[in-house]
């Protein structure tokens with residue numbers, strides 16, 4: 001056992017720091033070599049904050065004080081002490097200055113103790129590099145959203161827009177531009193760009209082509225800097241469209257997410273097809289479609305005589321399965337798509 005040099009009380013040797021008991025040490029020596037002053041640097045636009053040279057995502061004042069406090073206190077406590085933990089008890093703010101009471105948990109050799117200290121600090125507002133770049137419109141990633149039809153129906157663009165609103169927060173964006181036949185999204189974050197591209201391609205079965213355009217060589221990083229462009233093409237398929245699937249003419253009867261329900265006109269059978277069929281060539285738009293309406297003149301056994309509404313041309317056709325209930329006076333449609341020809345009942349719902 002030893003005696004405290006100040007109060008004379010008796011303690012085990014390892015509970016004395018520089019010969020003082022903990023109470024006397026706190027009171028007469030103090031835990032700090034110099035009292036730290038906490039300086040917070042916050043971006044006034046996005047509220048990110050500077051910590052050890054990096055701009056961090058926004059957080060509460062308390063969390064910032066805790067992190068900066070731990071860093072500063074470790075620097076300024078007396079050499080025989082070690083910082084274990086820190087609690088922010090309260091914060092009083094006055095414009096750009098603040099006062100805070102910190103409960104500091106310390107260790108000296110084998111003894112641990114805590115002390116409550118009042119520490120001063122100040123806030124400096126400084127625009128972060130990202131916000132500076134944004135205000136000048138600089139972006140590193142470009143997502144070009146286009147459609148397989150040059151002028152897609154407005155509801156396609158609206159659908160993408162609505163989806164994007166749910167997907168992206170305005171803080172993530174540098175800019176959004178509407179251009180003829182699509183949308184351009186400018187971003188400055190690789191991870192966000194990738195997330196958007198993946199979500200869009202999944203939701204709309206878009207095809208992606210990625211390219212990189214170098215702008216300048218960054219000697220500090222030893223790499224080219226430039227713009228990564230993702231070109232997305234979204235297939236425009238609509239209910240009622242005529243489409244060729246694996247050589248048969250079909251009508252799109254329904255769209256369910258990225259699946260299509262097709263009615264095959266050659267055999268009157270419904271089929272469900274994934275949108276990827278569009279990108280592998282199984283599903284394609286005919287380059288030429290003609291639809292002509294005919295009126296049934298007569299039905300003779302398995303033959304039907306029809307007459308064109310416009311040209312008054314007469315045709316004799318075979319009575320297929322889907323024409324079994326056809327009667328004189330009914331109408332039928334003659335569909336010619338590329339080199340495929342079908343006659344279907346006239347009440348079939350076509351988009352065109």
Ligand SMILES: [Zn+2]
Nearest residue numbers: 004007021024
């Ligand atoms: Zn003492």
Ligand SMILES: [Zn+2]
Nearest residue numbers: 043046128131
């Ligand atoms: Zn900022």
